[in-house]
Amino acid sequence: MPADLRTYLPLKPVELQLLLALADEEMHGYGLVQAIADRTDGLVTLEPGNLYRVIKRLLGEGLVAESDRRGVAESEDERRRYYRLTALGGRVLSAEIRRLQSLVTSPSARALVRRWAT
């Protein structure tokens, strides 16, 4: 893993979910909230305040960017802003996933799961 990617890791659960959701398609705020709630079975919920705090941080770090796409809205002022994953975001996301993979596939993790699995 390149050293510069390491500074972004580990991702917080909310960030991971958000990037994962954007990896599939470009989305606007409400779409993200719903997608994340669906993916995590309601474990990770986002409210307007913290969603945009996270987005602001990820934008600042260049992991996501505003998309050129604008939603079809009922009126002029209801133009939704869409977000997309950047190339850097994609690399960070895959690095994080690889990190998690090596974590869950490590012998000690497997042993642990075997012991405590219900």
Add this chain to the structure above:
Amino acid sequence: MSRRLVSISECVFATLVRLFPPEFRVRFGDDMRELFRDQLRAAHDRAGARGIVRLWVRTLPSLAQAALLERRDALRPMARRRNSITAETTFTSRRDSVLETLLSDLRFAGRMLRKSPVFTVVAIIVISLGSGAVTTIFSAMNAVVLRPLPGTSGGNRLVLFERRTPDFAEGVSGSYGYYRHVRDGTRTLSGVAAWSKVSLSISTGGEGAAVYGNIVSGNYFSVLGVRPAIGRFFAPDEDRIPLAKPVVVVSHSFWESHLGADSTVIGRSVSVNGHPFTLIGVAPAGFRGVFTPLKTEAWVPLMMQAQLRPGRDLADAPWLWMFGRLERGATREAARRELAALTSTWVDNTSEPAGYRKYAGIRITDLTGLPDDARNAFLGFTALLLGAAGLVLLIASVNVASMLSARAVARRREMALRTALGAARGRLVRQLLTESLLLFLIGAIGGTFVAGLATAGLERIPIPGDASMSLELSPDPRVFAFALLTSVAAGLVFGLAPALQGVGKDITSRLRNDSAASSARRTLGSSILIVGQLALSLVLLVAAGLFIRALDDGARIDPGFQTTGVATAKLNAESWGYDSTKARAFYSALGERVAALPGVTAIAFTDIIPMSNSANGAAIQLDGADSSSGDRGGRLAVQLSAADPGYFDVVRIPFLLGRPFASSDDERSAKVAIVNETLAKRLAPDGNALGRTFGFHRQRVTVVGVVRDSKYGSLTERTPAFLYVPVAQLWRPDLVIMVRTTVAPASFAPAFRDAVRDIDPALPRPLVRTFEQETSIVLFPQRIAAIVTGVLGGVGLLLAAVGLYGIIAYSVSRRTREIGVRVALGAQRWDVLGMVVREGMRLAGTGVVVGVLMAVAATRLIAGLLFNVSPIDGMTFAGMSVLFIAVALLASYLPARRAAATDPLTALRSD
């Protein structure tokens, strides 16, 4: 109802977004609102009102936290490096640490409140009720006169101006020439617009719709800064050449209700008052014109006046109201001076009738939904109601203060322990204060919701008088800000004492939880709080009782005519495009048909309905000008109304002398009049007024009858000199038909409408209302005041009773042991019951005494609205005190019953 919840939620959320730092808000504010709107809709569709509440419970804490964190981050100049521990702690400015403390205080407060959910929920409900009371009234004030007109932009620079006498006592509207003179001459106003009312009937094929419309200058919308929802507003050439461009703009609601919200209607031809007009635009939703109690449904350009209000020479007549937009940098005072100067050049250089010369002054005020005089009356009235609502907030705050102080007592050990461990006293006070402020803040949000629902209820109270009269009172961000401010103020005042009390100085005794002395002080303190609540609620009850008495009294005042059994309908022949011949033919045909309807005993045509908020003023020239009368040049100001031969049979005003009008009193015969007693005395101070003459409209008029004085405008008016002239001799195209009938209005109305349709099927369906409905406007302020103070009194009494219950129950629980001993020693059930109830009654009795004294002082403020009811009306005071004692008895009986059931064995073993 839950639609209202959705709209208020959006408004509250929009205000809360302001908690975020500006840069964040600019970047994400709209998106956040949008996201919340989506969540709101989803929650509402899924679970209605409950879903909305749940969404708020979830959103609010995270939103507040995110906002504070964002503010803290904004203070740190360097971007934090991700996952770096050292960066978190290095940059600490003063404001930074304040925010840090606030955050941790808030988190702790949130945890503490969540730990005792019952207390939290009850306290929030109580504060919401109190805050909701004041917020509701403020919302009404805001909607009608405080906020800029909905739909306009830059509303704070819009001003209304009016020509007035130099002392501002009397005003006059402007003629078209005067309007042009001002519009072209002003430098302090960037635009001046003019408007007037006009009755319109608009038809898109088939039956027409009668609506309230405005006839306006071409720049009306641009001066207001209103943008069309669809289509366009008036173009410059539509404001220049008379009758050249028949165009019309309709309101959003008219577009929805009559045009099926179809956006292709732009450019279509519609019939307005019988003439073809082109529909060019739709005003935005929410825009109701510049006189908001009346819902304006359509706007037509001034240039169409000759067609819409035919037969009137309006070149010199004053019939326009004006408003303008202040130029940037221009002050109101500069504008006033300039307009006054323009007015005096106008007076000097034109042949304006001499009577208008006295209107040389200019009054300039903010443009709100009401003209100045009405605004002041409205503000005065609502200020009284706001005072009453303030009492409820006070009761609620005191109520919560006593809950907080009980809680403070329960948490003394915790506080003493924290002090002993080194917590600064100031820090603990701040912590406790944060808790109460948090409660009051959440209560303010609750209060805004209460206000939203309560104003929806108020809007539903029908307003007598004009049929298009309605109010839109919904809260906006300004209202929410008001709720927040009042709640925070209440929270500071009523949260501070319990917080200080909770963090007393004497640690050791509190650690030992030894509290004999302080508990006596506390009991006294909470007794005072409860007596205060009881007294205030009694004040409200007495006010409500007085208004109810006034309503009853007002209904009994004899107006001098008989309102029962009469149906009325206003007929705006002018708006149907009828000329005078056609209108006369219509009225005589209608008269014949209606007279033949079953149950009809008399019919009359007149121009105004008595005591229904409309009046005609004029001046007559007295014969042999009597200098002692003090009337300048023998002129006497009178009020008048048109009447026909059937009029006095319908309204049943008795004749003292002479005869009613006859059908022979028409436009060709000699001018005649019937006068009231007051005018008869002026015409013939010592004798028979019959046959006397006076000058009116440069003609000789002979008195043929004298009728008894009655009420004309209001129940409390000083009887004016009043004059009736035959409809045929004072022709107006718009008349009212009044029908005395023995059948119920519900069955008369359809028969009447059929009669109208038989004559002309294209006419809009007339609205049939009873005479009583029309005159009920004179009691409307009393009715509103009775409803509002009644509800407030009920809420206040409920809160006070709950407070009383709480304190008695608390005292019973503390005295369990003592009561157990008493029972063990042979006290009977009745003894215990009596002992506890007596304790409650002692508090309630003190409350009654204090409350009555306060009410005596307070009700003087409403004396002007009470007709003949005395503001210290004994019956009301006694009745309300009895009601009050009964409720207090119940509130102390419930804990008493529990005390009486005390089992001595368990009681003695306890503690």
